[in-house]
Amino acid sequence: MTDKRFHLAWFLNFTPDEWRDPFGQGGQPWDGQFYMDLARTLERACFDFVLFEDKLMVSEIYRGSAEGCLRGGVIAPKHDPVPLAVAVGTATTHLGIVATMSTLGYPPYLLARAASTIDSLTKGRFAWNIVTSAEELAARNFGMDALPPRDLRYEMAEEYMQVVNKLFDSWAPDAVVLDRENGIYADHTKVKPIDHDGTYFKVRGPLNTVRSPQGRPVYVQAGSSPTGRSFGAKHADVILSPASGIDDMREFRADIRTRAAKLGRDPDSIKVIFAITPVLADTEAEARAKERRMVESDGYIDDMLASISAITDIDFSQFAIDEPLPHRLVTNGEQGTLDRFQEYGSGKTLRQLAEAGLASALDLTGTPDQVAERMGDVMDAVGGDGFFVCQPFLRSSRRYVMEITEGLVPALQKRGLMRTGYAGSTFRDNLLEF
Numbered sequence: 001m002t003d004k005r006f007h008l009a010w011f012l013n014f015t016p017d018e019w020r021d022p023f024g025q026g027g028q029p030w031d032g033q034f035y036m037d038l039a040r041t042l043e044r045a046c047f048d049f050v051l052f053e054d055k056l057m058v059s060e061i062y063r064g065s066a067e068g069c070l071r072g073g074v075i076a077p078k079h080d081p082v083p084l085a086v087a088v089g090t091a092t093t094h095l096g097i098v099a100t101m102s103t104l105g106y107p108p109y110l111l112a113r114a115a116s117t118i119d120s121l122t123k124g125r126f127a128w129n130i131v132t133s134a135e136e137l138a139a140r141n142f143g144m145d146a147l148p149p150r151d152l153r154y155e156m157a158e159e160y161m162q163v164v165n166k167l168f169d170s171w172a173p174d175a176v177v178l179d180r181e182n183g184i185y186a187d188h189t190k191v192k193p194i195d196h197d198g199t200y201f202k203v204r205g206p207l208n209t210v211r212s213p214q215g216r217p218v219y220v221q222a223g224s225s226p227t228g229r230s231f232g233a234k235h236a237d238v239i240l241s242p243a244s245g246i247d248d249m250r251e252f253r254a255d256i257r258t259r260a261a262k263l264g265r266d267p268d269s270i271k272v273i274f275a276i277t278p279v280l281a282d283t284e285a286e287a288r289a290k291e292r293r294m295v296e297s298d299g300y301i302d303d304m305l306a307s308i309s310a311i312t313d314i315d316f317s318q319f320a321i322d323e324p325l326p327h328r329l330v331t332n333g334e335q336g337t338l339d340r341f342q343e344y345g346s347g348k349t350l351r352q353l354a355e356a357g358l359a360s361a362l363d364l365t366g367t368p369d370q371v372a373e374r375m376g377d378v379m380d381a382v383g384g385d386g387f388f389v390c391q392p393f394l395r396s397s398r399r400y401v402m403e404i405t406e407g408l409v410p411a412l413q414k415r416g417l418m419r420t421g422y423a424g425s426t427f428r429d430n431l432l433e434f
């Protein structure tokens with residue numbers, strides 16, 4: 001029998017939970033307990049991993065003011081996902097944990113050291129979401145006057161990867177000998193400086209952390225420009241993509257696999273997964289009504305536009321809400337996300353685009369069985385490798401998590417589409433299981 005299983009992940013960020021919802025948690029998740037609970041629930045449901053997205057600024061793009069984000073708690077406030085990853089790691093035993101860390105903000109040595117430490121703390125379940133940061137205001141928090149252009153960001157990130165890979169390998173797998181009789185903890189001949197002296201970085205090494213269970217963390221990436229795709233095909237174990245329709249998804253995955261094969265990598269070692277926001281209820285009519293209620297709720301359109309403005313560095317308040325966008329928009333920021341949102345050529349008005357939101361062009365509204373069936377069909381058509389669940393504005397609610405874990409997951413498992421246990425002990429083992 002063929003293995004039809006695909007990977008399932010959860011995408012969120014360390015921001016206020018769904019605080020306006022009657023079933024919300026009150027908007028104060030800062031002690032991390034809410035996210036630790038959520039991670040335990042995802043682990044019980046056999047999710048592959050949880051990913052904490054991150055940004056490094058309070059956006060002032062929407063209407064030229066921080067009000068657009070802070071008023072609704074959209075994109076900001078946002079706490080640091082790295083310490084949260086540790087807390088979530090101690091609350092779980094099998095779930096993969098991904099923290100976003102920006103090459104713009106972290107010097108490579110500090111990033112490699114933190115990632116190695118967390119991989120040890122979680123016994124080999126840590127992953128790094130590699131981002132270069134794509135917002136002007138983020139760059140200005142790190143001594144720059146402007147965000148470097150995309151190609152330069154990737155060029156710097158390419159050298160950054162050389163440095164961290166060398167650092168992760170600066171301890172040979174057998175460097176720690178723990179020889180009690182002769183009093184030798186580590187064999188110093190197996191811990192080597194890296195002496196990197198490049199265009200952007202100069203790092204002597206070695207790391208002062210022992211080699212972690214996975215050697216290096218799992219690498220996650222989400223670029224969609226040609227340069228971003230090549231970068232992902234070269235370095236990533238997991239690639240995140242907005243789901244912009246079956247044809248685009250198939251093309252994207254095939255392109256990544258072709259690029260990877262040309263670089264000498266086994267395409268099956270890269271998992272391309274797509275964003276979804278299923279809306280579930282007891283009947284399809286109820287699910288559709290629920291979706292309508294959500295998009296018609298107070299502040300939804302405004303929050304969505306504030307959110308997409310912050311992500312793309314384009315102020316969407318400048319466009320007429322009931323007209324199509326005047327032309328195809330381009331950004332030095334997240335072009336792929338922008339393209340998914342603007343659906344250029346569709347003729348939809350900005351309000352219709354905002355209603356459709358960011359996550360998915362797939363119709364995943366219905367009963368758990370209907371949605372599970374559709375997800376299986378989509379995977380069949382695309383070829384793999386799975387999905388990641390996002391909530392609108394990435395604000396989490398226990399109720400939504402329960403609908404997915406108690407409704408959708410059993411429906412997927414029943415069809416043989418999702419794992420029912422963890423065969424491996426590390427994140428990478430579980431990723432490569434199928």
Ligand SMILES: Cc1cc2nc3c(=O)[nH]c(=O)nc-3n(C[C@H](O)[C@H](O)[C@H](O)COP(=O)(O)O)c2cc1C
Pocket residue numbers: 052053054055100102129130131132133134150221222223224225226227228229240241242275333334335336337
């Ligand atoms: C699903 C998804 C998740 C992303 N997560 C983050 C993130 O957490 N932090 C960040 O700064 N950028 C994030 N990005 C932006 C990408 O890392 C990348 O900078 C952006 O897509 C621009 O690269 P590109 O021009 O190659 O598409 C994300 C993008 C996508 C599509």
